Amino acid sequence: MRLVIARCSVDYAGRLTAHLPSAPRLILVKADGSVSIHADDRAYKPLNWMSPPCTLKEAEGDGDAKAVWTVENKGGEKLIITMEEILHDSSHELGVDPGLIKDGVEAHLQELLADRMETLGEGSTLIRREYPTAIGPVDILGRDAEGTTIAVEIKRRGEIDGVEQLTRYLELLNRDPRLAPVKGVFAAQEIKPQARTLATDRGIRCVTLDYDALRGIEDDKLRLF
Amino acid sequence: MRLVIARCSVDYAGRLTAHLPSAPRLILVKADGSVSIHADDRAYKPLNWMSPPCTLKEAEGDGDAKAVWTVENKGGEKLIITMEEILHDSSHELGVDPGLIKDGVEAHLQELLADRMETLGEGSTLIRREYPTAIGPVDILGRDAEGTTIAVEIKRRGEIDGVEQLTRYLELLNRDPRLAPVKGVFAAQEIKPQARTLATDRGIRCVTLDYDALRGIEDDKLRLF
DNA sequence: GACTATATGTCGTCG
């Protein structure tokens, strides 16, 4: 990893064209070949960047420019960094990162809910997770206490997109005489008012999931063995 | 901006929980208060981060740990960085960045298309850009050669979401007797097959936009004056 | 503050 602090101007031509006037910035070159140009704000997002794989060519500048870097990828996207003053330049060997361990994503919610279908109502049972359809897998297909098929869409945050997605699944599933009629359930840790309104309007039931409670139940289960 | 290279382990508890085993990494602290932890790959995306506004507390470590940083925001999200070995630590004054100048984003496409409605078919005319509705603004409202209202949704890349968005607008617009019937046009530089299929199925016409051609036409126009 | 739409989104997965 190479860290350069330099007063520089930058031009990008690729998916769009963009220009950065001259100012002091951090230029970060990673071992994967990526280059990113950071100002002292905007959280972790760089002002400008080039994703790997790409090639970096360093050239001597003429006149005011001390150095000119040209970063290019296969798609023909190009990033030109003109450095007028180099304030810092250091390289560091970091090695391969062991990587991040995540917990609490949608996949886990789905797993937990499939194991605790009664969260969706007394007597609810699982048919299968990731039930395949022509337009993609339905998170959970099950039956309610009356034996009616239910299609469950799970999201961490329930927004309008999720309701649209579930609606498309329901349309498709209801064409299958072995399943129809299919009722929709929109399950999320948090459901936005607009999404709830749209869902309700379409006869889709909304269920708020409590991740910690689901996990707690799961932990109890595990403890039995 | 402060740059620290350190062998560290990291724990995040917030919207999810995550853990990073000990390894050498870059810790980037920006003037806006944000902290990000970078490995030597994954392009510009950090392994872990905390967005501003947040507070950073530095503490002495005990035992193996040389230092323990606790970064916390108002929402109760917490990032704990345990540093076992500090390999580099430097600070740099960058000042406020003049910022990026962009060209070629959706707003620009919309501008160009509004000026060249015949791209959508001979005799097409503009009613207005950003036509307001209860659920958000329609990119372009116009009329075709026969005088039928057309609602145009513009995207750089046309995907299924855009078709859904346009569908919602059309449903609403068609309830207005002064406008109905309203035909939909999905215009993008690139339209994904699934989006095209869905659009066609719903009677929405797809138009591929050539940005350079639109801009060329625009340039020609400008040259006349 | 809530909601909508955009993004050089980026990133994984799967056909």
Added chain:
DNA sequence: CGACGACGTATAGTC
């Protein structure tokens, strides 16, 4: 490699 969906999406603009 392209298409698709998720993301601690972030971010900007509007109401």
